[in-house]
Amino acid sequence: MLTFIAKRMIQSVLVMIAVGLITFALLRFVGDPISNMVGQDTSTAEREELKEALGLNDPFVIQFANFAKNAVKGEFGLSYTLRVPVSQLLSERIPATLELSILSALLALFIGMPMGIYTAIHKDSWLTKLFLSSSLVGVSLPTFLIGILLILLFGVMFRWLPTFGRGEVVDLGWWSTGLLTWSGIKSLILPTITLAIFQLTLIMRLVRAEMLEVLRTDYIKFGRARGLSMKSIHYRHALKNTLIPVITITGLQLGSIIAFALITESVFQWPGMGLLFIQAIGNADVPIMAAYLVLIAFIFVAINLLVDILYVVLDPRLRTTVGD
Amino acid sequence: MSLLEIKNLTVKFPSRKGDFTAVNDVSLSVEPGEILGIVGESGAGKSTVGNAIISLLDPPGYVSGGSVWLKGERIDDLDENLKSAIRGKRIGMIFQDPLTSLNPLETVGAQLIETITLHLDIDEKAARARAIDLLNQVGIENSEERVDQFPHQFSGGMRQRVVIALALCSDPEVVIADEPTTALDVSIQAQILGLLRKLCEDRNVGMIMVTHDMGVIAEITDRVAVMYNGKLVEIGKTDKVLYNPTHDYTKSLISAVPRPDKKSHRFPLVTYIEDVKERPEDLKLSDMWLGKTRDYEEFDGPMLQVENLKQDFVVKHAIFKRNHKYFTALKGVSFDIKQGEVFGIVGESGSGKSTIARCVTGIYEPSGGTVSICGTDLNKLEDKSRQNYYRRQTQMVFQDPFSSLNGRMRVENIIAEPIIFHKQATNKTEVKKIVDELLETVGLGSNAAQKFPHEFSGGQRQRISIARALATRPRFLICDEPTSALDVSIQAQVLNLLKDLQEELGLTMMFISHDLPVIRQMCDRVAVMQSGEILEIAETEALFNTPQHSYTQSLLGLMPKFRTVS
Numbered sequence: 001m002l003t004f005i006a007k008r009m010i011q012s013v014l015v016m017i018a019v020g021l022i023t024f025a026l027l028r029f030v031g032d033p034i035s036n037m038v039g040q041d042t043s044t045a046e047r048e049e050l051k052e053a054l055g056l057n058d059p060f061v062i063q064f065a066n067f068a069k070n071a072v073k074g075e076f077g078l079s080y081t082l083r084v085p086v087s088q089l090l091s092e093r094i095p096a097t098l099e100l101s102i103l104s105a106l107l108a109l110f111i112g113m114p115m116g117i118y119t120a121i122h123k124d125s126w127l128t129k130l131f132l133s134s135s136l137v138g139v140s141l142p143t144f145l146i147g148i149l150l151i152l153l154f155g156v157m158f159r160w161l162p163t164f165g166r167g168e169v170v171d172l173g174w175w176s177t178g179l180l181t182w183s184g185i186k187s188l189i190l191p192t193i194t195l196a197i198f199q200l201t202l203i204m205r206l207v208r209a210e211m212l213e214v215l216r217t218d219y220i221k222f223g224r225a226r227g228l229s230m231k232s233i234h235y236r237h238a239l240k241n242t243l244i245p246v247i248t249i250t251g252l253q254l255g256s257i258i259a260f261a262l263i264t265e266s267v268f269q270w271p272g273m274g275l276l277f278i279q280a281i282g283n284a285d286v287p288i289m290a291a292y293l294v295l296i297a298f299i300f301v302a303i304n305l306l307v308d309i310l311y312v313v314l315d316p317r318l319r320t321t322v323g324d
Numbered sequence: 325m326s327l328l329e330i331k332n333l334t335v336k337f338p339s340r341k342g343d344f345t346a347v348n349d350v351s352l353s354v355e356p357g358e359i360l361g362i363v364g365e366s367g368a369g370k371s372t373v374g375n376a377i378i379s380l381l382d383p384p385g386y387v388s389g390g391s392v393w394l395k396g397e398r399i400d401d402l403d404e405n406l407k408s409a410i411r412g413k414r415i416g417m418i419f420q421d422p423l424t425s426l427n428p429l430e431t432v433g434a435q436l437i438e439t440i441t442l443h444l445d446i447d448e449k450a451a452r453a454r455a456i457d458l459l460n461q462v463g464i465e466n467s468e469e470r471v472d473q474f475p476h477q478f479s480g481g482m483r484q485r486v487v488i489a490l491a492l493c494s495d496p497e498v499v500i501a502d503e504p505t506t507a508l509d510v511s512i513q514a515q516i517l518g519l520l521r522k523l524c525e526d527r528n529v530g531m532i533m534v535t536h537d538m539g540v541i542a543e544i545t546d547r548v549a550v551m552y553n554g555k556l557v558e559i560g561k562t563d564k565v566l567y568n569p570t571h572d573y574t575k576s577l578i579s580a581v582p583r584p585d586k587k588s589h590r591f592p593l594v595t596y597i598e599d600v601k602e603r604p605e606d607l608k609l610s611d612m613w614l615g616k617t618r619d620y621e622e623f624d625g626p627m628l629q630v631e632n633l634k635q636d637f638v639v640k641h642a643i644f645k646r647n648h649k650y651f652t653a654l655k656g657v658s659f660d661i662k663q664g665e666v667f668g669i670v671g672e673s674g675s676g677k678s679t680i681a682r683c684v685t686g687i688y689e690p691s692g693g694t695v696s697i698c699g700t701d702l703n704k705l706e707d708k709s710r711q712n713y714y715r716r717q718t719q720m721v722f723q724d725p726f727s728s729l730n731g732r733m734r735v736e737n738i739i740a741e742p743i744i745f746h747k748q749a750t751n752k753t754e755v756k757k758i759v760d761e762l763l764e765t766v767g768l769g770s771n772a773a774q775k776f777p778h779e780f781s782g783g784q785r786q787r788i789s790i791a792r793a794l795a796t797r798p799r800f801l802i803c804d805e806p807t808s809a810l811d812v813s814i815q816a817q818v819l820n821l822l823k824d825l826q827e828e829l830g831l832t833m834m835f836i837s838h839d840l841p842v843i844r845q846m847c848d849r850v851a852v853m854q855s856g857e858i859l860e861i862a863e864t865e866a867l868f869n870t871p872q873h874s875y876t877q878s879l880l881g882l883m884p885k886f887r888t889v890s
Contacts, residue, residue, distance in 0.1 A: 218424040225380055225419075226439045226490060227412030236438075240429050316474040317428060 001312065001319070008308050012301045017068075019297040023290040024067045076291035081283045086291045089276060095175050096166055097265070097272030101257040104192045108199035109250065115200075116207025117242075120215065121234055131204065138201035147194040147267035154190060162187045164269035191268040195261060199253050206249055210242045217241075244315055251307035255300040325396045326353035327530040328377070328415075328498050333390035335369070335376050346372045346385065348554040354498065354530040359521070361533045361545035361562065365577070365811040369554040370534045374500045376400075377532075378411050394498070413443045416491030420503040422483035426475040432459075432486050433471035436493065443494035458489040463519060481512035488519065495527065502534045509672040510838070514882045517544050536811065538581045539883075542566055550574045580816045582841035584883050587865065590823065591816035591845065612761045613797075615829065620717060620799060625699050626660040627800050627832040628684065633657045634692035635679050653679045655856040656693065663799075666826060666833040668847030668864065670840060670879075675853040677836045678723075681804045684834070685720050697800065716746045719793035723805040725785035729777040735788055736773035739763070742795040762791040766821060783814035790821065801826075802834045807842065819846060840883050844868055852876045 076086040119128040155163035167183035178184025262274025280288035335347035392400040436455035459467035462485040505513040549559040558571040635654040661667040722728040760770035766787040807815040860873040
């Protein structure tokens with residue numbers, strides 16, 4: 001088990017180094033960092049001096065080593081346009097994005113799973129048909145459209161909920177949260193729902209498909225032949241077997257919720273990383289883009305590692321093959 | 325009053341074309357301590373009877389008539405709660421596939437304890453003791469320790485024992501066993517059957533044994549019911565039904581079982597089945613493309629020479645090659661197959677039979693040793709076109725007729741592919757003509773060409789496989805368990821076809837099977853394999869009459885003792 005985790009860790013580090021290389025190439029070769037920093041009237045000699053001082057004349061390997069060292073510490077240099085350290089910008093934005101995406105992931109999971117289980121067990125009830133047909137809407141409507149419709153309905157027509165921003169936030173050390181004020185919570189509702197709807201329908205359909213598959217297996221039939229109660233068959237024997245494939249997809253989805261919250265963030269002007277990233281693209285602010293890339297890659301790799309470990313914990317068949 | 329009684333049971337499956345009657349007016353009864361066999365071919369409705377007794381019919385099937393009585397008490401019209409109180413508690417069930425019958429995520433003990441505490445009013449600790457005791461009774465050693473293991477840590481035979489223990493959790497009065505040994509090797513089958521027989525006698529349990537295997541019926545049942553097309557055609561004492569059958573279907577079914585005791589020229593066919601089609605008598609292979617002299621170079625010596633063949637599989641990858649862990653499937657195997665000979669390889673699952681076939685055809689690259697076809701080692705041959713020349717002479721028929729044909733190709737294209745690849749025909753009309761001839765040869769008729777594989781039954785698909793193998797006009801045909809997925813009547817047809825083709829085309833054949841009677845009927849010489857080694861090679865008759873190796877002797881001893889009426 002420990003060697004298995006160690007192996008996966010090594011793989012994760014390799015992936016991060018690869019991502020680092022790509023990001024470094026982006027920083028180094030997209031545009032000239034010197035001309036991004038200095039004015040037009042700087043002389044060539046001064047430029048050379050600056051280049052030397054910044055270590056841009058060093059060999060590639062040393063430059064990359066320095067970049068990697070700084071990246072591990074979370075330093076990605078100054079933003080070209082805002083003239084502030086990128087790390088500072090990101091740490092201001094991370095809480096907003098994480099709060100939004102984790103809340104919507106939880107929402108999707110805790111509503112989607114029971115819906116999936118219900119629709120699998122009660123295959124022919126009218127509620128199942130309602131869930132399934134309405135889930136089609138969730139899958140097919142693009143996120144921005146759902147966001148705009150929600151704004152129109154609850155923000156503009158009924159005027160119940162705010163349509164942009166985070167509302168009042170409370171600072172807890174380096175973390176700023178919107179969950180402790182009434183306006184913060186109200187501001188969270190619409191973006192959370194918008195971000196969750198697609199995931200929710202996806203999880204529901206996935207759980208349903210897997211569960212139907214499991215309910216057809218021999219061990220479920222054998223369980224019924226032994227007289228086990230329906231409750232035990234559905235929730236003890238079937239559900240556990242259903243969860244194994246569901247975990248993979250849900251894990252990856254959590255990654256993409258965090259990474260691609262940017263559409264929702266721009267619809268609701270949510271001050272998160274996604275919004276920062278979109279603005280950075282507009283301004284060709286390469287350090288921010290690089291930092292964002294590395295951070296998202298890190299989140300994906302970390303979630304994947306977690307999913308792999310969870311797999312082994314859940315499935316005894318994997319435990320013996322990876323055990324030693 | 326019988327222990328279990330079924331009266332006029334009728335089960336229907338609604339479909340778009342109207343109701344399909346799977347079980348038609350069947351009446352049976354089982355006494356305590358008795359084993360009643362239900363035998364029949366696939367689709368006869370035998371498993372449906374078993375499922376209907378405990379109301380576990382697969383939807384949309386339903387009981388449309390008749391009744392089920394347990395000790396004089398009607399049980400088929402109870403409500404669902406009362407029914408599930410009978411399931412497991414008073415009627416236990418054993419299913420076919422031990423590999424899928426247990427929940428893979430829970431320990432064997434957890435599954436046993438759950439079932440025990442459900443049916444008996446005892447606490448967890450007492451249930452655990454009972455679970456260990458049950459495992460002991462079904463012959464699992466170290467049960468104290470093994471009770472905490474997961475199903476995947478048990479072998480197939482051991483898992484079936486666990487399944488039996490689960491069925492016995494609450495001392496049921498009736499046990500329904502649905503093909504309990506079909507997925508197991510013959511030596512394990514004998515153990516499981518012995519165990520079931522003993523349990524019936526010790527506990528005075530009534531058992532219904534559903535199977536397609538006449539050998540199993542002969543081995544352990546007291547009475548037998550023969551089903552055909554959902555109807556009960558004959559029921560009586562096992563000895564009487566097997567050795568003195570009265571119904572035509574029973575007679576032909578029994579005569580189609582390959583005889584273990586003597587070699588006969590052809591397999592008798594189940595004439596009762598309407599759909600039997602033999603190859604037309606007037607079909608002369610010598611007039612056809614298939615029968616024309618083949619353009620192969622003549623050579624002396626054996627068709628196939630296998631010398632010290634080794635095959636390892638990596639079971640665990642490591643970063644460095646020397647740290648890989650290997651499973652040795654073949655530990656240095658040597659044998660020759662003469663031209664025109666039918667060479668049998670027999671052994672239990674995991675003995676390496678199929679691995680040999682795959683090494684010979686080049687699907688696997690051997691880890692060591694040589695394989696020479698027509699005196700040439702193909703793995704050392706550089707010239708691609710010469711390699712193809714030899715590969716063309718060697719063709720293979722696989723075990724599973726459902727996965728060995730591409731479901732998205734028409735039969736015509738499936739058979740034409742090797743013809744085109746090996747440039748056996750010059751133009752499209754010629755290819756078409758050859759395909760039609762081949763389909764005619766295997767007894768399907770040329771109008772099969774435009775259909776897709778799913779439109780055919782298992783036996784017909786296997787005929788398509790044979791036609792595809794013949795499409796390169798091979799000299800050497802490898803058959804890997806070609807009939808083990810088929811019913812006995814269909815098996816007889818396919819084996820007869822293979823025999824005819826072998827004789828008329830002078831094919832050399834390697835015939836792999838776990839079924840000793842089939843081997844006896846098909847082969848000239850036989851190799852007996854166990855865990856990657858050949859233990860004995862002998863002429864078929866010599867092997868069956870005077871086996872030399874102790875393993876061969878025990879295999880022959882385990883062969884179901886069922887002699888057909890002569």
